[in-house]
Amino acid sequence: MVKLSGGVEWALHCCVVLSAATEPTPATKLAELHDVSPSYLAKHLQSLSGAGLIHSTQGKSGGYLLTRSAADITVLQIVEAIDGATPAFRCTEVRQRGPLAASAESCTIPCGIARVMGDADRAWRESLGAVTVADLADELSSTAGPATLPRVNRWLQTGT
Numbered sequence: 036m037v038k039l040s041g042g043v044e045w046a047l048h049c050c051v052v053l054s055a056a057t058e059p060t061p062a063t064k065l066a067e068l069h070d071v072s073p074s075y076l077a078k079h080l081q082s083l084s085g086a087g088l089i090h091s092t093q094g095k096s097g098g099y100l101l102t103r104s105a106a107d108i109t110v111l112q113i114v115e116a117i118d119g120a121t122p123a124f125r126c127t128e129v130r131q132r133g134p135l136a137a138s139a140e141s142c143t144i145p146c147g148i149a150r151v152m153g154d155a156d157r158a159w160r161e162s163l164g165a166v167t168v169a170d171l172a173d174e175l176s177s178t179a180g181p182a183t184l185p186r187v188n189r190w191l192q193t194g195t
Contacts, residue, residue: 042079042117045071047171049080050113053089054105054172055184056191059098064191079117086116105172111163123159124152 049065062080066073080099083089088108089099101108126149130137145153175183189195 038123039114040118042075042082043114045069045076046079046083046113046117047110047168049076049099050083050088050101050105050108050168051171051175052184052187052191053099053101054168055188056100057188058192059092059096059100060191061098065099068187068191082116083113086112088112088116101168105168108168109164110166110168110171111160113168114163122153122156124149124156126152 048069052065052068053060062077063073065080066076069076080089080091084091084099087102090102091097091099126145128139128142130146131139131142172184
């Protein structure tokens with residue numbers, strides 16, 4: 036199983052919240068909403084910004100907004116922005132080690148273990164790439180009620 040950092044969860048929640056934002060949302064308000072350290076969250080917001088998924092505006096009414104429609108941002112893009120795109124499994128060619136090592140010349144195709152792990156990684160990425168922030172927002176509306184995101188957005192903008 037792939038182990039994701041906690042930052043992925045926070046980033047996903049922030050992107051779902053930002054999908055309903057009509058005005059820039061300050062990082063401090065996102066941190067307060069999710070009860071997480073502002074400095075911890077800021078690091079992940081910077082990663083999302085660096086990946087081109089959100090952008091910040093400066094000034095008194097500054098904050099973060101998605102760079103494009105929530106339907107155009109996938110869970111995979113967020114995961115890769117936070118944790119990177121490196122596959123979970125890295126083949127070290129164990130079959131070429133030890134007293135009965137196979138020669139590099141005889142290892143012309145990946146071993147069965149590397150193939151299975153590569154297939155699993157591709158399937159995992161394909162699955163995450165098929166789900167968008169808009170899908171997650173719709174899921175939130177159906178599991179927590181359709182008023183949830185508008186209520187969150189109002190709280191972020193007004194504090195009430």
